[in-house]
Amino acid sequence: MILYTDRLVLRPWQETDAENLYLYAKDPQIGPIAGWPPHQSVKQSAEIIRTIFMRDEVYAVTLKEDNLAIGLIGLSMSQDSNFPIGANDAEVSYWIGVPHWGKGLIPEAICEIIRHGFKNLKLDNLWCGYFQENQQSKIAQEKCGFKYYITLEPQFIELIDETKTQNISRITYSEWLNSK
Structure with missing residues (x-):
């Protein structure tokens, strides 16, 4: 599947x-x-x-004008999430290259993946996590309607050999529908 926004194409890797x-x-x-x-x-x-990256619901974030991958956005369905969520829920993950920070591209991509998750996939809730020091991610989530839900216990992240504390936010289908 390929998803489109005003400035972006979200396509398979x-x-x-x-x-x-x-x-x-x-x-x-x-x-x-x-x-x-x-x-x-x-x-x-x-x-x-x-x-x-080459799996269902994981997309390369590309600019419409050149189709070159500049980031990622994806949905991890309930069983693949990094934290426990409902059976008909998904976790939203994303990142974008530093030269593209501050341009509103990730919020644009998040809003489209929310629309896709609720409208096309008929999900009940979408969840996002961000490490406490990553305020840019918190702001991006809030711009798209996610609301703080819970702070997880600090966890050791083996890939980066660090202990981090993660905040979890959520948007429900009804919250998204009522924001339209």
Whole structure:
């Protein structure tokens, strides 16, 4: 499936996106705030595309004018979520390359994935997590109607060898419908 916004195309990942993924994912400002280490090579980025990104409901965030991957947005259905959620719920995950921060692109992508999740997939709730130090992510979620739900106990993130505290936010179908 391909999703469209005013400025973006959200499309399935392709192995040919590896160079662009590496361009952004090697930046130490990106991965650690999301719980993963910076990428070390184009080869590693290609492997991550093949083994993690090439699945249903995970999209490359691309600008309409060039179709080059600049970030990711996706839905992890209940059983694949990083925290316990309902059987007909999904977790929204996202990131975008540093040169594209502050342009409203991720909120635009989040709003579209919310629409898709509720309208097309008929989900009951959508959830997002953000580590407490990642205020940009908190703001993006709030812009799209997510509301703080709970703070999880600090957890050790093996991939980055750090302990972090995660806040969880949620938007229900009725909250989204009433915001229209």
